[in-house]
Amino acid sequence: MDDINIRYLAKELNLSISTVSKALKDSYEISIETKKRVVARAKELNYQPNPYASSLRRKKSNTVAVVVPEVADSFFSAALKGIEDIAQTKGYHVLIYLTYESYLQEKEILEKFQNGRVDGLLVSVSSETTNIEHIRALYNNIPIVFFDRAVEDMEAARVTTNDFESGFIATKHLIDCGCSNIVYLSISKHLAINNKRIAGFEKALSDNDMNFNDSNVINCSNDLTDNEKLISQLMKREDGPDAIIAGVEKLITPVYSVCNDLKINIPSQLKVVCFSNLSVAHILNPALTTVTQPAFEMGKIAAQLLFKKIEKKGSAIENESIVLPSALIIRESTNCGNSNKT
């Protein structure tokens, strides 16, 4: 009783479902007369071969969805490639949904998955997401794996990087270069990864007897012009920073642009580190020191975790939490004249 569409048509025609199915597929096993009769009645009944019928029967869409904040960020585009690599070997298609950092958009997208449109879900939450009911609501229906931007207080598999350590190491590197007034540019107070990076930043400061207070963290937005204004104000301050850690890739353009405009030399007057997977980091002016995540690997591993869940659906699978290390890649933007390559 799993496909009453075609069943109804078969009943109407007094034929077996298999015969109707074969007739609709123009099988050589079925006589031309029967085919004509089936097609005519299907037309009369406005029978639509449901593209999802077979998927629903198998409870499989052979599709996984990836929900990410954006793709104009080299981390996400590389992670998507990793996900696609695994999905292809499994014969699955990947649907990509972009939230553009909007909680409402994310909520709307996830609500569409309630009735089994996809077999599994890979999520990197938006920077606005604090309420996670829309994710919880899916948790018992669809296998979910978080990657990069995970929700802390929810039990689900996840692949992340060592954000605390990365924040710590980046800060330590700047301190070793002689920086004493380091500012962290953030884009969200809500994201766990961001807060961990800031915690690592704070720890490195306090380990080196340096103060940490609210003015050490500047909250930027998703708007380039607003960020340029904010960074310009920051750099014009008398107590302006001697180093910046940019928490996301998109902040590097306004930092460099403002320094160009204000004739602030990087690295002699300002040292800059950015969390980024930019493939052009080494050809920027100056070449940019980055904390680089293993984006492609993270995508691959997240997809592998997801397929493990999809394939073993029903049986309890441990919610693995895999943490991959990021790498500090030191380039000209933090050149401090010594050879300390932390």
Added chain:
Amino acid sequence: MDDINIRYLAKELNLSISTVSKALKDSYEISIETKKRVVARAKELNYQPNPYASSLRRKKSNTVAVVVPEVADSFFSAALKGIEDIAQTKGYHVLIYLTYESYLQEKEILEKFQNGRVDGLLVSVSSETTNIEHIRALYNNIPIVFFDRAVEDMEAARVTTNDFESGFIATKHLIDCGCSNIVYLSISKHLAINNKRIAGFEKALSDNDMNFNDSNVINCSNDLTDNEKLISQLMKREDGPDAIIAGVEKLITPVYSVCNDLKINIPSQLKVVCFSNLSVAHILNPALTTVTQPAFEMGKIAAQLLFKKIEKKGSAIENESIVLPSALIIRESTNCGNSNKT
């Protein structure tokens, strides 16, 4: 006769479809006894409320698909944002499918749309696509709009840029700077946009009494390492070029990297122009001269054309072909010491 799933259930129960529908939605209009009976029989029959049933009934999924070669390219990520902007105002969701420049992947993806999974399709074809039967097969079922990478010999609406003129203007600029040995780096012999850009390149050369032959165009691949090798060989040749036009954004990293390695100064020894929407073009070392497409606008207009088609489905709509101009943005990488800003 447009929803025989629930119709069958209603028939079985000897109830109206509307009653069954309301009962399943737990409506206050239906008695508890009836609800219980409906739910019990639905369970017995393994009746699955089909998430697509209502969509199919309305012949609407409220979803449009975008099929693009990749997102690790700032043109496509910006165009997607334009598409999303329009889709949101229309209350539609955008599904993104990536072909990774593979014809087979593109074909497989498009075959999934045969039965109405989406209401419309925005396509930028892969660099491998020569056979277009998979696109033609959809043409009568689903509104299709091409953007950027259109198929020439197919009647369908499209939004493109003035590729011939852009190729011409970029070349003319390099000739004005005194370049006499210009090489165009291509990634596909099949893409119409690429061939138009090369035709513009050729025209500018011949207008200036310069030869054009096969050695003026180098076919690169999608592999970074291969491209680096190819460009390195090119630059080591005795008759190596004094200018490069990179036909796609991803070629800029290997060009700059090879020049760094070989200590070739840009722009004094080699001038470089790239077709690119890179937001960091102005902070590269040196700042990169680009032919920049109105990516966001193109996405918006392509989506507007698509919704026009979706909303007027059935009535004949002219297949509009909209051509937007790209801009040559002159920066340090083609600095020729004169003020000729073409």
